[in-house]
Amino acid sequence: MADIKEVNTAVPRTRPRMVRTAVVVGTVLEHYDFFLYGTAAALVFNHQFFVSDSPVVASLAAFATFAVGFAARPVGAVLFGHLGDTLGRRRTLIMTLLLIGTATGLIGAIPNYGTIGVWAPILLVTLRLIQGLSFGGEWAGAVTLASEHAPQGREGRYASLPQLGSPIGNILSSGAFLAISHLPGEASASWGWRIPFLAAFPLLFVALWVRNLVDESPAFKTIEKSHDVRRIPALTVLRSAPGAMLAAAAIAFISIGGFFLVTTFAISYGTQTVGLSSGTMLIASMSAGALQIVTVVLTGRLADRARPPRIALVGCLLTIILAFPAVLALSSGVPVLAVLGVAVIVQPIAMTYAVTGVILPSLFSADVRYSGVALGYNIAGLVGGFVPMVATALAPGSGSQAWPIAALLIVIAAISAGGVWAARTRTSHNQGASA
Template sequence: MTTTQEPLVPGEKLTTVSGADAGRIARAAFVGTALEWYDYYLFGTAAALVFNRLFFTELDPTAALLAAFATFGVGFAARPLGAIIFGWMGDRFGRRPALLTTIVMIGIATGLIGLLPDFGAIGLAAPIALALLRLVQGLAVGGEWGGAVTMAVEHAPAEKRGRFAALVQVGSPVGTLLSSGAFALVLMLPPETFDSWGWRIPFLLAFPMLLIALWIRIKVEESPIFKDLLAHEETVKVPALEVFRHSFGRLVVAIMSALLGVGGFYMITTFVTSYGTNTLGVDRQVMVSATLIAAVAQIVVTIFAGRLAEKIGPGRVTMWGGLLTAVAAFPLFWLIDTKEPVAIIAAVTIGIMLIAIAYAVSGALLTELFPAKQRYSGVALGYNIAGATSGFMPLLATAMLATSGNQSWGAAIILAAIALITAAGGIIGERLRVHDKPIVVD
């Protein structure tokens, strides 16, 4: 199959937006997404460094770490449900109201984690409340990313979709920088102070950050393509059902192509942070610093890959990102196993850069796999089913350490496998892309 484009109805006018508006919408989507990922990644870092000790204290160290990662994975399990709920809202009533709702939900849930008493204060209620707040985070993120890239892409002309979609993806490393930076600062506190209240500060910062992001996002106009759907009465009542009935093959391809960007990222950040700190005995500050440096490099790669996608297609970029990551999987973990800070930082940085090649163009590829009337739902479902599948990868990799004598080969196999799946998804996805009716940028 080849790419197709929806034809114009006789007498129909082209959708028109200004270049300034297209850029402003993409930047607003980026700001909101950066906050979403700050909140979400914060939990991953805390799961590796805090929650296993303060919320699951009656378990032995390995069981506590597994429980913390299981709670981390709950957020991923909730994401497909969030995709269905907010996909329905976004495809039925508008991209804008869905995105406003998701950002409020995750900001409040994250801030409340910072106020949550630990196991020593309220016992079993602490991990239960933590899991429930993680569930709210997962529901919100399930609708956020799909809506953000859909909004950015639907305001952009086809030939510039790669750069606008990549701008949204920059929200991921910026969120990582903010969350890892916040943790790096509070880790400088004395251990007893960090455990008492220091770890809460990064979570409480979600409240003022939410107000800023909400103020920016309120100013965002509705997608012109969605307005056209309303004008022609082309919206569907149950868009998720429409995706499963008429675009199931495209959904599978979307899941495949998104798998590395989500699962690979958490293998190189969340799992490696835990593995380096708890198994190899590396100072946790080294692990957090590695994530910070990698995030800066990811921004550069993301911008480059977005422009490259406009030249050769997002599917081909995805394919190369997957293949390169698969080849590098074992060497990356060999570097980490040296326990040398420089080698670890290099491995994490290179790993994130390779994964970012595919992740940078996920928005551009997934939005062009689905027609406009089911796009929010299709993109959100594809991305978040991939997230639900790969969110438990750190848990699986940690469990495999117990059977491999704390050797890293199991984690390397997992990373290589999901990278190859994503490469295949990119090859197929490039042939299935569908373009909207033309958009003219003034």
């Protein structure tokens, strides 16, 4: 099979430019939808869909539904990874976008517990499962499409583009909740929270239009022409590349578990435990997202000059060093320090996240790349999705002290560093080989 870099040199330069817009717009919507749910789980769902006399129990239930989406992601990885490696990257990415956009919009239309009783959380969990299934194939497809379209020597720049969906989606979702927080009286908690979810429908139409303009990746076209399409790509990965899959999962763990610890959980911890306002925590999240855009862009460019695994290790190490200072700043109760702590700790995580889109596709051959990346990334998502719930359970047991949260972040960063170290011998020189 031809090496992916050899294929890319023959790609017209106009085609990657179209891909850049499509992968960013699509992943922005996907992350907007996913972060929107996380923010609502921290601020709204514990009141609207779960009835309990204990705020901690209600928050645990809300974060449990948040984790359900991650539990569905490995199933989505197998399903959409199979489609991506057999039908094509482009068509599969249109499917994932359609599913998550529709599910998110419908969440905004669900009556609450007081209106329809137990059916409210059941419908919420069902739509959350659909979100998780579709997200299970979205990110992997986006980084695969971007890396396979990238001109030679610019793989880092192009494969980091889907990671922009995370900070932009985070800013949009946090900004939407910040805007509705200014509604009078109880309007924000009673019906205003629905507006950001319903806004997913018009955003979906725009994203679908842009993504429909993208051509199929040259690597997949080569596979089709050579009739080298795998019958069951996921099974091939499990049999032939289990080490690469587990390394991919470990590398991605900090980008999911670590990120949601310092964003989704931080919003809940800052408002309910520390006593900061929701506005302060949303500003912290938006500030972190704005800086993350810069970090991802610069790191992507750096990855074309320096080795991506080395950059990922630096990101993990900085996360370990900054974990305690950042969490202490958040728990201080001082708004400026809390915003600064969240904004700073997100950046080394973003460094690793930026090059994850380069490292993971390089671990798998083109014929199983979509499936391999999707499985690895979403195994990390399966575990990482429970991190806010674990952190919520740990906080009361420590007297709401900050050290368990920082320790949890350090463990996550260490696991990702171990994954990067294990992946060093599995990368790009074997990209074109069959798995």
